[in-house]
Amino acid sequence: MKSTIRLVWILIVVAMLPASSRAQEGEKKGEKGFRAGAAASNITPRLGRKIVGNFTQPPATHVHDELQVRCLVLDDGATRLAFAICDSVGIDRSVFDAAKRLVQSETGIPIDNQLMAATHTHSGVSWNGKDDGDPEYAGFLSRRIADGIRRAINNLEPAELAIGRAEEAGQVFNRRWFLTPETKLLSPFGEIDKVKMNPGVGNQALLKPAGPTDPEISFLAFRALDGRHLALLANYSLHYVGGVPTGEISADYFAVFANLMEEKLNAKDKARPFVGIMTNGTSGDVNNINFRQAGPRVKPYEKMNQVATLVADRVYSALQKASFKSNIKLGAQWKEIILQARQPDAERVQWAKRTLAKPDDAPKDHPLERFYAQRALNLHDGPSQAAIALQAFRIGEVGITAIPFEVFAEIGLELKKQSPIQPCFNISLANGSGGYLPTPSQHELGGYETWMGTNKVEKEASVKITNTLLDLLNRLNSK
Ligand SMILES: [Zn+2]
Structure with a gap:
């Protein structure tokens, strides 16, 4: 009897070995060489919670596809970085800060080295810091984000990185338009706007868009030394796609892209999961609607599949020409600035x-x-000031900035042009969700994104943010 018990114990211990040794392997610090690990955690809320992203907020009655936080941890032997990208329309800084504190205390990754952002799917939920009937969701969310990062640490292994870029100009449209002079554009405050957001497809009064778009798709592809694909983090400046029936939860094209990359890279059914990640670039004034010409009618979810397929094709073919390197150095810089709240x-x-x-x-x-x-x-x-967390990262040759707003495309283009680290891309709705970020000259034009309440910070905010981010990139570059 005693020996049977001992045998059972031995079997249990042996069965547990791969799991614990994986965690230990992932945890190893100070190990030379570049390592990467990725994991995705489910963050789908319960049904009944409000779906945000539009003026009406229907309760969720169905989940079309689960919402995820997609996590990536990188380690160069000296510096460890964590990225967590959530399928959400926007997440309050308090939730991200709580998650970062959990990560720091449970894994040792400093708060400054963690980037957390929302994708901005409009068929998800948000957490705006207020109790909207589901106070547990904020705690659940920060816990799941921290768990996702811990799981990514467990999956760390020696890796190589390939960087690349592609372009898809046909799916990004500036949504703010100048209209013919006889069109009177009244704001809710009774002021006259010079431009209109979403003026309507085929509107006869269309003159020209009020700003540019950024057609670039940037990506970082991580591969194990035996050639298995581990993760791919991409960045495209498109608000979202939509085409989701009322009441349905979906992660939009961001998730379709991630799944397509897994398929294309033949990365399914591996012991360590491949994690595709699409981050939101600077798309505050850019959406997927061609206002000049109506497209064919499409079924629900069809358009997001089309867009994701195009973008994934572009990334896949650019990746074929990219080369993988293993000597990757990492860096992170963080600064908090105080902005005046708009009052x-x-x-x-x-x-x-x-x-x-x-x-x-x-x-x-x-x-x-x-x-x-x-x-x-x-x-x-409300408060008269807002504390804004800004970050810049270096991953090998690439610079990344993180901005807690829905950032206008021209701000992202400016940062890309002026960055001392090239190439460079920007992740918006990162480390908080502070509403729209237009430039001072876009404020002059008025329109939805500039209205007090949709925009919540001073009109000079984008100038201060751009200067701070360039300063952080310069600091990274001089190290
Ligand atoms: Zn939006």
């Missing part, structure tokens, strides 16, 4: 109070006047 003046506060006091059935000067009156009062009652 209504006394006149606008009075307007907001008057507007909200109107009976529900009273005639409206603008369909969204109540909504923006409330937003203006929220800013009035």
